[in-house]
Amino acid sequence: MGEGFPQIQVRSVKHALNVTREQDFAAWYQAVISEADLAEESGVRGCMVIRPWGYGIWERMQKLLDAEIKATGHENCYFPLFIPLSFFEKEAEHVDGFAKEMAVVTHHRLIQKDGRLVPDPEAKLEEPLVVRPTSETVIGAAFSRWVQSWRDLPVLINQWANVVRWEMRTRMFLRTSEFLWQEGHTAHATPEEAREETLKMLEVYRSFAEDCLAMPVIAGEKPENERFPGAVSTYSIEAMMQDGKALQAGTSHFLGTTFSSAQNIRFQNSEGQQELAHTTSWGVSTRMIGGVIMVHGDDDGLRCPPRIAPHQIVIVPMLRDTPEDEDILAYCAEITEALNAQDVFREPVRAHLDRKSAKAANKRWGWVKKGAPVIVEVGGRDLAAGNVSVLRRDRLYKADGKLDSAIMAKGDFIGGAVQLLAEIQTALHEEATAFISRNINRDVKDMEGLKAWFSAARPGWLEVQWSKPTGAALDKVVETLKGLKLTLRNVPSDAGPADGACIFTGDAAVERVLVGRAY
RNA sequence: CGGGGAGUAGCGCAGCCUGGUAGCGCAUCUGCUUUGGGAGCAGAGGGCCGGAGGUUCGAAUCCUCUCUCCCCGACCA
Known part of the structure; x- marks a missing residue:
């Protein structure tokens, strides 16, 4: 590879991060997470605090993907965090896959002992509960209650939830002990229909990754050794990170009758005979945020695709503690409102006025690191001339290494903002597509x-x-x-x-x- | 879970070997100067030196245990 990384390291440009992708990709990844305020350590092994900017990106992903999940006929619901141990014992292969990494709840009360809180031996659970690593078993148990007749099928549900897997080695977003995801679960009368569902959701993931995350992926079937425990077929979308490594960004499983036989999901067909249902499951997680970082990030931090950016356009007033500040703020507020009144990607534009009384340059670099797609700076001279100064995060620098800041009339900027955001979304996708293409x-x-x-x-x-x-x-x-x-x-x-x-x-x-x- | 490395101010680090009540850069706050830009000068705030035990008159520093993070490996939808 190396094509994406200049061999000669001439840094005429001063970057916002103190480590480059080329120097140390792993350290760079962590620097982006910390400098862009995406997440931080929690003190609990393998678990992270997702900060507002990082969670905002997740909320954007949720909103867009949730709409697709519903558009394909699924309904949201919620199943318990705790799963009785016995549920897992019903399916041997599934047990094999998850037994090694499960958190187990054994007590329901603490008592003081020698000045310390300890689980009360008197309060031991009769049957331990596991913290869900995935919900096939509980949902299967529900399906067996819900499904009686062929008329009850298909069952098409989804849940947004957290899951816990006691991972040996964790990495922010990519593999954490607790993570957030959606898991879809469906039951069908025929294997053909279940397979069709599996592939349909794979396609939903593929287009979501490409269109919303601007992340090119390869959709395909996993080989036998990489299958989900209990699955007949597992499909994935694979994204290429800038270091050339693959990231499995979403999976969809055809489960056949594995879980319907373990959980007794049966229905009476139109001929009056009992049949096992065929089930599927599919999910994407906060891991995708890690993918976005490693696909789009650069040496100045994150570059957030407009469709998932919590703020698409950030207006940074250059305040100087003078009476003119009020006029500048009013001017910026007017611009922000005019932007937010427009639609882009069939949603209202998300413009944000950064009123914080910090130095303009510091605020600007903060937004650069966070990856706001468009950063607009407004100073006294802009105000006087009716201009704005516009930075595109996807191409920050001019050839000479200076910031490529475009001064334009306020009205022109507002009028062109929707197209500008669309262009940035496309440009990020094209750049990433060119990268993956030349590296396969x-x-x-x-x-x-x-x-x-x-x-x-x-x-x-x-x-x-x-x-x-x-x-x-x-x-x-x-x-x-x-x-x-x-x-x-x-x-x-x-x-x-x-x-x-x-x-x-x-x-x-x-x-x-x-x-x-x-x- | 095995091997290695690391935890000292928000971030990056020095101090530890050779114990003597904690320092640097950036960031933050105040003032003045500056003003198309990650500014300059002066001053200030901020640290259970990851945690618990031990040795010692005295521990960031020495010893033991432990927690967390990073890298490699094993493991892993």
């Missing part, structure tokens, strides 16, 4: 070529032909890749046909699979 190689045909590709500093992905081995043969492939710190990502839905030999086994290839390093 589809021409490597042998293991030597594969090793060479991945010996680069920041390799992207390979799309290779393979024979789709299963069982022990697949394990061998996975083991080989593991030695190279690589994983099979997915089999892209739109990959071309296979016409050669399997890069791993030499057998005739049947499809194409993505290989890369992953988060």
Whole structure:
């Protein structure tokens, strides 16, 4: 890779962060989170405080995705945080997948003992409760009550919730012990319909990522070894971070009758016979915020796509503690109102007037780090001339390294703001698409070529032909890749046909699979 | 969970080896000067030195335990 990173490090530009992507990608990622006020440590292992700007981005994601989930016929509901242990025991594969990382509640009362609070032995729960790591089991139990007849199907529900998985190694947003997500769960009369649902929601995720997050993704089916515990088929969208690593940004599972047989989700069909329902589940989480950071961020912080930016346009008045300040603020308020009266992406524009009495330059750099798509500065001279000074966050600098601040008439800016936001959304998407495109190689045909590709500093992905081995043969492939710190990502839905030999086994290839390093 | 590193002011760090009541830069506050810009000068505020025990007349510093974070690995929808 390296294309996105100049080899010669001439920094004529003074950046807002004290570490660049090129110097140390992991440190840069953390710097963005901290400097953009997205989240911070909580003192609780693996758990984070999501700060208003970070949570605002999540709320934007929720709003946009929730509308799509509802538009595809699903209803929201809420299931309990606590799940009886016995629910998990019903499905062996599911147990295997999650048993190692579950938080367990065993007591319901504390008592004072030697000056300390300890669980009261008298208050031990008869049956321990686990904090949900995912809700297939409880929701399946509900489905078995709700579904009696073929007329009750399909059941199409979704919930926005938090889940807990006791992860060994955590990273802000990408893998935290507690995270926020939505989980959709559906039950259908036929496997065909359930598969169709699985793919429909995969497509909802794909278009949500592309259109709202400006994040190009590859949608496809996960290989057998990467399946969700209990799933018949697992599909994912995979996004490429600027260091070339893959991030699984959303998953959709066809669960077949795994959970309907474990939870007894049966219905009487039109011929009067009992049948097992076919279920699906699908989810995206706050992990996506990490994806947005690593796809769009630059050495000055986050670049937030307008559709998910809590504030799309921030107006920064340059105040000087003079009587003129009042006039400048009034002028800015007028601009803010005029912007907010317009619609962009079929929603009201979100313009924000930063009235804080801090120095204008400091406020500006604060918004640069947070990634506000458009930053408008207004000083006395602008006021006098009826102008504004406009910064586009997606391209901050001119060729000479100076800030590319455009002075324009107030009316022109207001009139063009909607189009400007649309342009920025598109520009971020195009930039990210160009990046992923030039960092996927589809021409490597042998293991030597594969090793060479991945010996680069920041390799992207390979799309290779393979024979789709299963069982022990697949394990061998996975083991080989593991030695190279690589994983099979997915089999892209739109990959071309296979016409050669399997890069791993030499057998005739049947499809194409993505290989890369992953988060 | 294994190996390594780290926790001292909001952020970044020095001090620890060779114990003696805590310092630097940026940020913050006040004043003056400046004003198309991350300003200059002067002054000020802010720290249970991650936590608990121990050694000592005295611990940021030495010892033990523990919590949290980072990196690598194992693990992982």
